[in-house]
Amino acid sequence: MLYDQYVEELSKLPMTKELSFSESEYRLRVEKVRHIMDARGLDVLLITFTPNLSYLSGYQSFGSGWYKCMVLPREGEPVLHMHQLEIGPAVLTSWVGDVRGVPWSDERGAANGLADILKERKLENKRIGVEIKKPGLGVDLYEGLKRALPNASLLDASDVVGQPRMIKSEAEIDYLRSSANITMKALDAALPMIRAGVTDNQIAAVIYHSLINEGSEYFSTQPIVSAGQRNWFLHTTFKRTPIQVGDTVELEFGAAYQRYTSAICHTVAVGKPSPLVEARSKAINETLDLLFQAVKPGRNGHDIAREIGVGMNDVSPAPSATRMYGYSIGLGFPPTWGEELYFIREGIDLELKPGMTFHTVLAIDKPGTPGVGFSETWVVTESGYEILTAHDRELTVVDA
Secondary structure (H helix, E strand, C coil): CCHHHHHHHHHHCCCCCCCCCCHHHHHHHHHHHHHHHHHHCCCEEEECCHHHHHHHHCCCCCCCCCCEEEEEECCCCCEEEEEHHHHHHHHHHCCCCCEEEECCCCCCHHHHHHHHHHHHCCCCCCEEEECCCCCCCCHHHHHHHHHHCCCCEEEECCCCCHHHHCCCCHHHHHHHHHHHHHHHHHHHHHHHHCCCCCEHHHHHHHHHHHHHHCCCCCCCCCCEEECHHHHHCCCCCCCCCECCCCCEEEEEEEEEECCEEEEEEEEEEECCCCHHHHHHHHHHHHHHHHHHHHCCCCCEHHHHHHHHHHHHCCCCCCCHHHCCCCEEEEEEECCEEEEEEEECCCCCCCECCCCCEEEEEEEECCCCCCCEEEEEEEEECCCCEEECCCCCCCCEEECC
16 A cells, blocks of 8 residues: 555545644644753653653554654754554544555564655764653664664663653643543442442442543553452452452542542442441541551652651551552553553652652452452643542441
């Protein structure tokens, strides 16, 4: 297939571009990245990490695991170099005008095609930033670039796009509010049907239906419903498990709105909860309350974590010093809504600034005992914080 002809035909169609933001906002993001490139002495940046590429170009697709790269030179227009299946989504959802394809059958692979673009731009002997520490830059691509561009300097630039992504614009925060609204409706739909005798799959089905029916896109993280012995362990979810009296059911999910997610975690006790479950719920929610008393612009993650953490030590198998009390959330693609840009935990001295967004989930899961977890998604404001998923965090208890 002649991909340049295919892109030209697509571009001539009377379609409405599906941009999440204005082209001017995307170009402002590009300029912020270019300032960082200047400081690093980079002539061009190869962006292969899907959330970063989406942040700068607008690209969205459920097939985001396929090869993709945004070639961002220090000057001139960027290029999107995409697997053939992703050309359509790139043309539809991105503002970038130069979209080029890589066919399945191309024996040279993506590396040579990418090298050709760099040669075309006279960048084959320059300082090239690559996202070495991020998913998307495979070994084959990296080694292929080194072979095809023997005189280039390939430099780690994994954190370049992440720096402007840390501070969300008002438009981004509005998307997180929209996500939170859908997420809360799904929680309201799920809680009444949790009882002994139903399965975790049936609970998950209600969450899926509500999220999608209310307007969510495909999820960055699949909804989690953990019950029975499965919620003794972190990161387990539904698997045809019948709910029994004495179980706790942990729910964690979030709607995706223009790829932005506000997540929530909540726990339900089926029948009268044990003193251990009650103690864990109390400790988690008191710690969350302390967190929101402590956060404000100018404070750093280390100090906040040390200040609020000790309250969980008596009921948690993990000491407070090893806990994470918040991670950045926002723009995401499967398999995770977590941005991995900043954290609230000991050893992290990053300063909180207005526009930073966090998901704080605190869970206690110890083999042999019912798991308990609660969370909120929130944003740092000029005066403190705004909880986007504010809800009743008391342990929900349903009759056996």
